[in-house]
Amino acid sequence: MKRQATHLKLVAAALLGLAGTAAPASAQTQEAVKIGYPASSKILLGSQMVRGANIAAAMINEKGGILGGRKVELIHYDTAVNPSEGVAAIQRLLNQDRVNVLAGEVTSTVALAQVPVIKSAGALFLIGLPKHPDLTKAENKNVLRVNSTVTMDMAAFKPIFQERFGDKKVALITENNEAWQEGAKIMRSEYFKPGQLVFDEAYEIQQNDFTSLVTNARRSRAEVLCILGTTPEHYANIIRMAGEIGYRPQICLTPGILYPGAVEIAGEAAEGAVSADIYVPNIQNDLNKAFVAAFQKAHGDKPDKAAMIGFETVWVLAKAMDQAKSTDDPTKIAETIRSNTWATPRGDIRFEQNGQASGKYYVITVKDGKIEQWN
């Protein structure tokens, strides 16, 4: 775990410089508004999310900051996909950095360990990528989330799955964590007809060779391979290794996990893969265009969903603090978030009373090695 605030400040400053615009003098003299940003940034999704968060901070600061000219500063600690590291990062942010407004995190396993600590401190946590439904509950007033939950994903994906794959035999491969096991449970009980699910297996994120797993899946003669998992390093490798041994089922990826990097890794075997997501980079609104342009300028590529989630966490938090005219009253800021509509790159979003953001889904597929919207 390592403090990277200085590094983030440099990135934000560089982005400002690239934009060729100087922040107003008031933004340079007043104390910065600090947002704690714990995230497992040594994996692809986490690093993309932190990149998106930095873009949001840079864009806000470029336009003069919040609360009459105060800059937004992120304090990021890596949580190493590890619950104990995740809790240590939260404690450091709360006790050492004196920050009580936090956002970020990548996996549900880590976030589930962090939430009780945040709740007992009375701080605010706008969760980024974790999908476990239990993270946002009505009684956790100060815990909110921008990403969709596994439950939302599964409900949205069911008609897509049934239209695309019908009664075909399915092999289900699930990452062994709380959120995805919950998703697999929903699929088993709601998606399949009797006898349709012919292979049902889990994998660990420590694994990197999946040949034995896909050999067993091939043996089941499943025509559709459905994968529930967070990291492209793993699920894309499963698809690739299936292809390498000559097993070419149709690929179904649960919503929110199909990334361009994964298509590159999986290669031809990912062709025709079907999924859904709450964000695609070509959404037509001014904020998304500005976000995509700033991201491309800084990193040379279009943002993916994880980057948009990172952007959204910081953007919504900063705007809410501005509107609530407070940086240190978590309850007031949380209430402001819940009672307003927020314009973000994916359009307008609202938060339910349990702190969960709403979201529209886009059906996506892999065609000629690119992710496209499926009409």
Place this chain on the structure above:
Amino acid sequence: MLDLIAQQVLNGLSLGMGYVLVALGLTLVFGVLHIVNFAHGVFYMLGGLITLLCVTKLGLPLTLALVLATVCVGAIAYLIDIIGVRPVAHGPKGHDTVMLSTFAIGLFIFEVTLVSWGTAPQRVAGYSGLLTFFDLTLTVHRATVLVVGAVLLAAIWFTLNKTKFGKQMRALAENPFAARVVGVPVERVGSATFIIAGALAGIAGALLVPISLFTPLIGQNVILKAFVIVVMGGMGSVVGAMVCGLALGVLEAVGSIYIPAGFNLALIYSTLLIVLLIRPKGLFGGRL
């Protein structure tokens, strides 16, 4: 069912050979120099990184990339030997200090790679093609791992048992003081052992990166299993690393038919526990 078991045995052998290649250098350094090299995972990662750079950035053929990765990581191991092993190995609590110095150097290289290279996983194309015989399949790349691994094992065995240098290594492993007394160039043999171990980790990373993908984390992921194999086989035993690496690969692959893959690590650690309860020094402990 027999065909599935046979297929998984074949998968397991190729998986296990990967483990053997990583564990071999680790156990060699412990067996000869009596030190635990915590930078070994980084050597593996660098082997993968150099291969990735050679293939994707320089457009070199994979075979040449494998050779370059092996040589470069061997050279890096030599530098680390000069900077972080030799200066501290002979001091008070030298072996403990080497553990710390190699850990620190490994961490430094890992962080530098992470910052400069990023976290995105990268794919390196392996040898393409699929071999099929009696309904069993094996990718050409995995077959290559098996063949190269077998050749390297034979070369290590030959070096240790049939060459003067091998005798010197064994003498150093047995008793460094006595080896020096009878004229063994202890420093030179020690450095050569460290370089060979580094090169072995380098070629392991280079050979396995088309299977596992490259991320700076790959070294950390494999090193844990490598330590399990080394401890199970007997710290410092080349034969132990070979037998246990292959056995673990086969156990994992065949076990996947009957045991959920989520219990994979539990299977490995319970096997380690059983072995240590029966033979605390490991299955082949005490022999190089």
